[in-house]
Amino acid sequence: MTDVDIKKLALLARIAVDEEEMQELQHDLPEILEFVEKIQQAGGEIIKEVGEHYNIMREDGEPHDTGAFTQDMLSAMPHEKDGYLRVRKIIDQG
Amino acid sequence: MELQHLTIETARTLLDTGKITAVDLAESYIRRAQEKNKELNAYLEVFDDVREQAQRADELIKEGKATALTGIPIAIKDNILIKGHVASGASKILSNYVATYDAHVIEQLKREGAIFLGRTNMDEFAMGSSTENSAFGPTKNPHDTTRIPGGSSGGSAAAVAGDLAIIALGTDTGGSIRQPAAVCGLVGFKPTYGAVSRYGAMAMGSSLDQIGPLAKTVADAQTVFEVIRGIDEHDATSLPESFFKKDLTPKRIGVPRHFFTKGVDADVLSAFEASIEKLKEKGYEIVDIELPNIEYALAVYYIIMPAEVSTNLARYDGVRYGVPVQGDDLLGDYMQTRGKGFGKEARRRILLGTFVLSSGYVDAYYRKAAAVRENIKKDFKTIFEKVDVIATPTTPSPAFKIGEKINDPLAMYAEDIFTVPANIAGVPAISIPMGTVEREGKALPVGIQFIAKHGADDSLFLIGKDFEDVFNV
Numbered sequence: 001m002t003d004v005d006i007k008k009l010a011l012l013a014r015i016a017v018d019e020e021e022m023q024e025l026q027h028d029l030p031e032i033l034e035f036v037e038k039i040q041q042a043g044g045e046i047i048k049e050v051g052e053h054y055n056i057m058r059e060d061g062e063p064h065d066t067g068a069f070t071q072d073m074l075s076a077m078p079h080e081k082d083g084y085l086r087v088r089k090i091i092d093q094g
Numbered sequence: 095m096e097l098q099h100l101t102i103e104t105a106r107t108l109l110d111t112g113k114i115t116a117v118d119l120a121e122s123y124i125r126r127a128q129e130k131n132k133e134l135n136a137y138l139e140v141f142d143d144v145r146e147q148a149q150r151a152d153e154l155i156k157e158g159k160a161t162a163l164t165g166i167p168i169a170i171k172d173n174i175l176i177k178g179h180v181a182s183g184a185s186k187i188l189s190n191y192v193a194t195y196d197a198h199v200i201e202q203l204k205r206e207g208a209i210f211l212g213r214t215n216m217d218e219f220a221m222g223s224s225t226e227n228s229a230f231g232p233t234k235n236p237h238d239t240t241r242i243p244g245g246s247s248g249g250s251a252a253a254v255a256g257d258l259a260i261i262a263l264g265t266d267t268g269g270s271i272r273q274p275a276a277v278c279g280l281v282g283f284k285p286t287y288g289a290v291s292r293y294g295a296m297a298m299g300s301s302l303d304q305i306g307p308l309a310k311t312v313a314d315a316q317t318v319f320e321v322i323r324g325i326d327e328h329d330a331t332s333l334p335e336s337f338f339k340k341d342l343t344p345k346r347i348g349v350p351r352h353f354f355t356k357g358v359d360a361d362v363l364s365a366f367e368a369s370i371e372k373l374k375e376k377g378y379e380i381v382d383i384e385l386p387n388i389e390y391a392l393a394v395y396y397i398i399m400p401a402e403v404s405t406n407l408a409r410y411d412g413v414r415y416g417v418p419v420q421g422d423d424l425l426g427d428y429m430q431t432r433g434k435g436f437g438k439e440a441r442r443r444i445l446l447g448t449f450v451l452s453s454g455y456v457d458a459y460y461r462k463a464a465a466v467r468e469n470i471k472k473d474f475k476t477i478f479e480k481v482d483v484i485a486t487p488t489t490p491s492p493a494f495k496i497g498e499k500i501n502d503p504l505a506m507y508a509e510d511i512f513t514v515p516a517n518i519a520g521v522p523a524i525s526i527p528m529g530t531v532e533r534e535g536k537a538l539p540v541g542i543q544f545i546a547k548h549g550a551d552d553s554l555f556l557i558g559k560d561f562e563d564v565f566n567v
Contacts, residue, residue: 004449013404013448014411014425015441016433028503029446035504036393036450036459042466056330072194076415085414088424 002037004029097122098257102166102314105260109155109165116151116165120144120209123167127211127258135233136243136252138172139180140212151207162317164207169259171250172213173220173296174305176200179210183219183296184228187416187435197294198329199263199305199322206321211259214249218437219407220265220298222246223273223509226500227439234496235278238536241493244274250308251278261318262308267299268395269488269513271306272525276488276541279527281558282308283315286548287520288333290319291326299402302395302517312526312558319551333549342553344546347373348383348481357508358490361531362540366487369528369542372564373485378557383477383484387469388515394470395514396507397450397463404447407440442503467518474519478547483557485544486512488525492538512543522551526558528565 006025010017017025070083079086097119100108108114124144131137141147144167151165170176173183175193177200182188196204203210217227225233225248235243236256243252247264251274254262264271266284275282283306290305297303307318325332349370354363374380412418412431421430436444450459477484490511499506516523523545530537542561546553 006445009445009448009452011429012452013444014408014428014432015436015444016421016429017441017445021438021441025442025445028442029449032396032446032503032507033449033459035507036396036463039390039393039397039462039466040458042387042390042462042469056327056332058327069194073414076191076194078412078416078418087413088427090424 002030002033004033098126100260101311102162102260102309102317103311105166106162110160116148116155116209117145119165120148120167120211123211123259127253130256130258133234133239134236134252134256134258135215135231136249136256136258137169137212138182138184138215138230138249141179141210144209144211147209151209154207161206163203163321165209167209167211167260168203169211169214169250169253169262170200171247171262171264172216173265174199174263175294176210176213179213181213181296182229184216184230185218185410185436185440186229187410187412187431189229190417191415193294195294198291198326200294202322202324214247214253214262216249217246218440219296219403220246220267220270221403221439221443223269223506224494224496224499225249225274226496227437229437232496235493237279237538238493240495241538242277242496244277244493246270246274247308248274251275251280251282254278254280254308254310260310261314263305263318263322264308265295265298265303265305266517267302268399268517269510271308272488272513272523272541272543273509275308276525276527276543277493277539279530279539280308280310281312281315281527282306282525282541283319283554284516284523285319285323286333286338286522286551287517288331289323289338289522289551291324291329291332293326293328297406299399300406301402302399304517312524312555312562315524316555338549338551340552342482342550342556344378344482344553344557346379346381346481346483347557348381348477348484350383350385350388350484350486352384353388353486353512357511358487359492359531362487362489362491365529365531365540366542369561369565370485373561376560376564381481383481385470385473385477385515387466387473390466391470391515391518392507392511394463394466394518395510397459398467400443400447401451401460402447404444404451407436407444410435439503470515471519474515474521474547482550482553483544483546485542488512488541488543492531492533492540516545521548522546522554524554524558526561
């Protein structure tokens with residue numbers, strides 16, 4: 001069974017996981033991985049074909065009037081002050 | 095007047111002939127929703143502006159400007175944005191989020207004058223097959239309230255099946271419209287990938303997600319689809335009208351029996367075989383087919399989907415919107431917000447996705463899955479040169495008990511076995527009721543699934559209506 005470092009994954013994914021859930025995941029994740037590993041048996045030649053879908057880009061330029069969504073977005077912010085989003089200080093001058 | 099068991103067609107006639115008003119109709123559904131929702135938990139919220147919406151619809155009808163959905167009450171899955179209303183994705187992390195714009199499908203429905211009754215419960219961010227993964231409690235199946243309504247669009251399915259709405263919108267990433275439709279006795283339709291714009295729908299697995307209808311009849315599902323479909327500059331995967339095939343008359347049905355040799359309940363399988371027999375009598379030709387790579391579809395899905403989930407859900411961090419939880423430092427803020435804001439299944443899938451994309455594993459898992467996905471697509475392409483439609487049961491069993499599979503992720507994932515291949519290949523698929531099977535003295539609905547090739551969405555409505563005809567004889 002694949003060895004999974006749950007602590008490292010949780011840090012990569014920015015998700016705090018408590019000890020109890022850590023134990024559960026240590027069981028669940030390798031079990032799920034064991035199931036999906038059956039794709040290793042899939043054979044056949046692998047040819048990547050170009051599908052019907054491709055990226056559609058908009059024209060350069062202003063997509064909308066400046067400020068059209070500002071109020072709506074500000075009102076969704078957990079910590080907003082004078083039209084700015086307040087975030088925690090990230091530079092430690094200690 | 096108690097207005098119930100209506101389809102779009104019957105409601106349309108009542109509205110257009112002036113026998114009822116849109117306000118009568120909406121109030122009747124709201125009354126029932128308020129009454130029955132305590133038991134079913136189909137709606138997370140019934141909107142308080144329904145009467146105003148209905149009054150506007152009545153004006154349109156009076157002016158002779160009514161179109162297909164004017165005044166028709168519809169329930170909307172909680173991951174589709176309606177400006178000014180909360181859209182939480184049934185997650186704690188977005189429980190206070192008010193949508194700042196309308197999803198493309200909502201714009202289309204507003205133009206028609208459809209009535210939004212409320213937002214429906216779902217598995218958190220559409221991750222699940224039972225609606226038990228909602229942060230706001232499970233939804234119950236109206237046919238047996240000890241059982242799940244399917245998922246992730248379980249609230250939408252319970253709303254229509256419980257007659258708390260005439261129609262509903264859901265989203266389908268691996269079966270989230272078709273599976274709840276099947277176990278609630280409804281029609282559920284997943285359009286061709288690119289047929290309906292996802293602008294304003296919360297992204298889960300972006301290479302798989304589609305929005306579609308849950309309805310009581312094939313005709314109703316088609317009517318909703320005709321309104322919400324169409325090219326949209328805001329969704330880069332949106333396909334032009336010319337891509338879709340008209341004037342199709344499906345004749346040959348392929349049945350991949352090798353795919354149901356194990357894991358399907360015997361009575362579900364016999365209901366399926368009886369349905370196939372009826373289609374044969376109706377004049378369809380039945381062909382045994384093989385899709386060599388389809389047995390890998392579920393494994394491919396449970397690599398690609400969590401990979402996309404881990405990427406898409408990275409945006410929910412409580413900084414610009416949502417519910418923040420404070421930690422010891424900036425990293426702690428992120429860890430706590432996401433650790434407490436996401437439910438268990440969301441956390442599990444994000445970690446799984448993080449793993450299959452991580453350095454040292456990405457080739458063996460994600461890239462290999464992407465390659466096998468191409469082979470599955472090729473299988474479908476080859477088969478659709480021989481047959482017009484593929485038929486399978488929609489689910490291996492009827493609705494299971496609430497709590498039965500919640501601690502066994504692999505058992506829960508197996509529920510999607512017949513529905514994921516259509517998402518993997520991007521082809522359209524529909525689930526239609528094929529009767530009931532009995533469990534503990536209760537008659538539980540099961541569904542038949544038809545899959546067609548890219549852009550052949552209309553052929554599914556044709557065969558679907560034929561199936562309804564022969565089935566209801």
